[in-house]
Amino acid sequence: MLEIKMEECVSRGLSSDLASLLRCEGLTTITLTRLDQLVTKSVSGSGFSRVLVVLKSLEILCENREELQTLIHLGLTAKVVSWFSAIHQPLTSDLQRNATPLLNLADAFYDYFLLLCQTSLPVSQLSVVLLQLARFALDQDIHFPLRLEAIRTFNSILEFLSREQRRQIQMDQNQTPILSQVAAAVLTVGDYELQVSLSEALCRLTPRKEREHRANQWFSCRDISRAFCDIRDVDFEVDCRRFLNFVNRYHGDQRRAFLDSTEGFLWGSIHLLKEEVDRYSLYLKQDGCTGAETVLSVQLNTPSCTRTAEVVRWS
Incomplete structure (x- = not known):
């Protein structure tokens, strides 16, 4: 019976009704499992607008802090990350990658991650969300604006975190390989806006005292490494521009x-x-x-x- 009611809400695009239904049924492992099954089926059938209804209903539930904490305790973050990962294949498919419902859904995931990470989400879950966003930003087969928005969302999440939360994420060994890929992309991505956002991510996740050591690992050219270390957090925009101008000149003639x-x-x-x-x-x-x-x-x-x-x- 629950599945039928949920299907009706999703088919009619009634996110508020779906949120009310989930409240009435009770936020339990069973209801979250049913929701997961519905989303998984919708993604596999290219029902991206249906998944968008589910995300909107979750946004409504997240307005209540108690309900949000209940959902997080039940494993909501892992489910949403799994749904986000599931749209990777259609986003890299020539037939679907530019479909408006799919692009809208990807943007909705970014918004929801930002909302979710502004709560008291455990650092281990925050780290998983950040890793997924970084992977999307680095994937050359994904629509470029979505790559740029992914890394911007990554940086926005870090901006909202407390100093202690950021410190714990900086210490997370799972971040180390992806940061090396981010640094490599700064040199090769070929787009200034994306270069800036990738550089910002590197700076946000690298303690100042460790920046020189890590930069020497990321960049084989010592001059580029030194230029990166010259970026001051308080003057990031100006210093990052100098760094990227140096990088882009280093790899060829100065361009206009x-x-x-x-x-x-x-x-x-x-x-x-x-x-x-x-x-x-x-x-x-x-x-x-x-x-x-x-x-x-x-x-x-x-x-x-x-x-x-x-x-x-x-x-």
């Missing part, structure tokens, strides 16, 4: 970005969907004064704008 005739002062990101592009060309333009300039020209089906410049040429 142009939108038509407008030169970008700092690195920025422009994301174009394949179906928006009519044609493009990449060529080397020789300049007697400044040397060679690599120019990427993109012709869009519909002109786009960023701030005051129309996107015509990116070099």
Whole structure:
């Protein structure tokens, strides 16, 4: 009977009714198991909008601290992390990765993790959530905006934690391998915004007194290691920009970005969907004064704008 009622709420998109039903039935291992079965079935059948209803109902329940603690005690965190892991396959599938319901669901998971981690979640569970977010951020097959939002959520969670909670996570040995991958991605990811967020994650999870030792392990180039250690937490934005400018220059000629005739002062990101592009060309333009300039020209089906410049040429 419970399964039928839950199915009705989910099918009709009634998250508040589902939350009320779970309250009436009682927050027990049985109800959480039934909810888990419903979500697992929905994900396997690409019912992403149905899972979104479940997450919204859990958000409603989390407004009551007592109910939230009951759910956490019953193993809610492990269930939600498992559901989040289950959408990894469709997010990397060419057929589903850009589906709006799936993208909306991924964003909802980020919001829910942020909400969940603002409570008195055990550090061991916090660490698991952070690891999953980091893995999504590093996966090149996942839609780029979702990767960027994953690491931003990672940093937002760390920002909310107490100094003691952060210290315990910094000591968690499970974080060590993923931090090495994050450091490697800083050098190769090719996007400034993502580089900044990855660098922020490294700084947040590395005690100042250990930063030099870890940086020497992460970066084989001593100059890059020293540049990373020069990042001061109090001036992170400015110092991180210097670090990344050094990194990006180190791996090639200094580059500049142009939108038509407008030169970008700092690195920025422009994301174009394949179906928006009519044609493009990449060529080397020789300049007697400044040397060679690599120019990427993109012709869009519909002109786009960023701030005051129309996107015509990116070099």
